[in-house]
Amino acid sequence: MESLDKTDRRILQVLQQDARLNTKEIAHKIGLSVTPTYERLKKIEKLGIIKKNVALLDGEKLGKSMVAYCNVSLQLHSLPLLRKFEAAIHKHEEVMECYHVAGNYDYLLKIVVDDMKSYQLFITTKLAAIENIANVHSSFVMTEIKYSTAFPL
The missing domain is CATH 1.10.10.10 (Winged helix-like DNA-binding domain superfamily/Winged helix DNA-binding domain)
Structure with missing residues (x-):
């Protein structure tokens, strides 16, 4: 490049x-x-360095005040099952980010919803409906300390 x-x-x-x-x-x-x-x-x-131009919205002002990070472990790790999980995640607008990670879990999800009731509904009706999930561990954002979309250059 x-x-x-x-x-x-x-x-x-x-x-x-x-x-x-x-x-x-x-x-x-x-x-x-x-x-x-x-x-x-x-x-x-x-060169493809600029992926796209977007407007960054304030989730609080839109009523999306609950941010959770979900660590997800899968039961089995074959490539077709990984791709199936990833395709299922793409269907849910509550999932703002999804990363395949190394470590104790397989995926890290950033979930944004209105409140705890909405989060519980997402977990029980949407995430739990995805096959092959072994474990989900959630952490909830209490206060945003730093947020940036800018890469250091």
């Missing part, structure tokens, strides 16, 4: 703070003219 120089990294830092900025605004912030900034942006996009 083509390496990024200091200016490319500065562009990415600016975009991670506000992806709504246009090329002219980015150029102004990094001290470069518009044309080279545009060309660098196109190169960065072509």
